[in-house]
Amino acid sequence: MKIGLDIMGGDYAPKATVLGAIEAYKQLKEDQKLVLIGDRTLIDPILKDNNFNPDLFQIIHTTEVIGMGEHPTKAIVQKPNSSISLGFTLLKDGEIDSFASAGNTGAMLVGAMFSVKTVPGVIRPAIASIVPKAKGGCGILLDVGANADCKPDTLLQFGILGSIYAEHIYNIANAKVGLMNIGEEEEKGNLLTQASYTLMKETELINFIGNIEGRDLFNDKADVIVCDGFTGNVVLKLAESFYVLTLKKGMKDEFFDRFNYEQYGGSPILGVNAPVIIGHGISSPEAIKNMALLSRDMIETKIIDKFKIAFN
Amino acid sequence: MKIGLDIMGGDYAPKATVLGAIEAYKQLKEDQKLVLIGDRTLIDPILKDNNFNPDLFQIIHTTEVIGMGEHPTKAIVQKPNSSISLGFTLLKDGEIDSFASAGNTGAMLVGAMFSVKTVPGVIRPAIASIVPKAKGGCGILLDVGANADCKPDTLLQFGILGSIYAEHIYNIANAKVGLMNIGEEEEKGNLLTQASYTLMKETELINFIGNIEGRDLFNDKADVIVCDGFTGNVVLKLAESFYVLTLKKGMKDEFFDRFNYEQYGGSPILGVNAPVIIGHGISSPEAIKNMALLSRDMIETKIIDKFKIAFN
Structure with missing residues (x-):
């Protein structure tokens, strides 16, 4: 299982997101891998400061970011290498099994609709x-x-x-x-x-x-x-x-x-063909950790299959 | 000034409404008269228990009541002698200058629209x-x-x-x-x-x-x-x-x-040609008192004239 996490999204990114990923790691099993999407040059120092081995994560490097105030549709199209756009490309290609971000809500919604699309019937x-x-x-x-x-x-x-x-x-x-x-x-x-x-x-x-x-x-x-x-x-x-x-x-x-909100780890978009979770803009490490764990739960329970069956 | 009060409306009527009227009386000036609309045989004993001289109120007797669950339009038409219908007749005829009730909200709204009608332009x-x-x-x-x-x-x-x-x-x-x-x-x-x-x-x-x-x-x-x-x-x-x-x-x-809510005395219907106030169903004497005082304020400030001028 590969849990995709936007490291650049949220008011306190990348620090809060990296720290949250470290916390999540401690509660995940060996085959539940976290995939961090974001600027490696920002991620590595935070991992080092926390004596965390970078090899325990898969890191997809990108420097482009969609800002909180950007127009969702334009940003998704114009910034294909942004952490959110890249996350959805990976999700669509099956490189990750879920994608979560505390970044631009509209971009998350548009990205989900454009990439993995809605469950047939929804x-x-x-x-x-x-x-x-x-x-x-x-x-x-x-x-x-x-x-x-x-x-x-x-x-x-x-x-x-x-x-x-x-x-x-x-x-x-x-x-x-x-x-x-x-x-x-x-x-x-x-x-x-x-x-x-x-x-x-x-x-x-x-x-x-x-x-x-x-x-x-x-x-x-x-x-x-x-x-x-x-x-x-x-x-x-x-x-x-x-x-x-x-x-x-x-x-x-x-x-x-x-x-x-920290306890709940974000709000899922229900009705798209993959687990996608939008975190609160002010997400703390605790919130990010729980967002990763909620991602895991959505993958583990095969909830997307349940939606597909219900709307078939 | 004549402040009309439905004595039969609200979960704790007529006791809470009569007690509220007594409290309001204490804060009103001599020319600010309370007009109680309801069943005199129920009102008088409560006034007597509280050693209150009934002559200090004007009492319009009626035994008919619109219940909380009744259909507003039907009830207003079918029960012309109900305290709410009667209140609006008095209001329309200028016998009272405001009308307030903690009874059926829908009937209050329909009654206001049918009797005093909306301010031209609203x-x-x-x-x-x-x-x-x-x-x-x-x-x-x-x-x-x-x-x-x-x-x-x-x-x-x-x-x-x-x-x-x-x-x-x-x-x-x-x-x-x-x-x-x-x-x-x-x-x-x-x-x-x-x-x-x-x-x-x-x-x-x-x-x-x-x-x-x-x-x-x-x-x-x-x-x-x-x-x-x-x-x-x-x-x-x-x-x-x-x-x-x-x-x-x-x-x-x-x-x-x-x-x-008790402090505010109810919610006015704004945009009709007279001060009309709807009280909370659970109105206490304190809430009823404040509803009467808010009625007074709406009369005293000539707020209806302000609306008429604005929408003229």
């Missing part, structure tokens, strides 16, 4: 995020930003993608799928959620439990929370800001601690 | 809610549920309505209007926010500061936060649930305390 891939549950465990929220405008059949598919992900990565069997809405009753909502409800209640592909509301994000009503990428992104950023406020105020609590 | 009224700011003060979030689907010109108008409300009720001059979006840059967002941005940046009717994100709800970037009613409702309920969690965990904090 209309639009979704970015999934983890939300901690107040009583323990976690839920899956998707889409959190890949698709600002969605159609009902896309939302239904998000429910399927999220259920498979919840089952294989978080051991949540028969995941309860809730539709984020502004009222519990079937007829409530905007045009999108009203039509989506009709589709979702009629399918046997998911365990649809109906509408949930903003207040249900952290309770146990739903394991998989489906929404358009606009709503999901606003919800995610709002929840994060609340967590940051509790931190600033010195409030320590086991539940709020579980909002820490 | 496409759709919006329900506005208060959000506490981390550094003190508050912001206005709208729409939080009146319009699940919105068009760009409607969002622009929400910015105008919110700015006028912020200026006259919360003394926020030249309010900074932010568009809730999923990225700061102009081109970010869904079709609605992209088109709304274009409209909002071109107008001089508001002080548009651009896009804000979910994480900016509690900071000082924007005083007035504009979004469609779907997004606003999800955001509001999520924020409330976070507040409830901090309460459950026994976290005491001045900022989180300001999430307590």
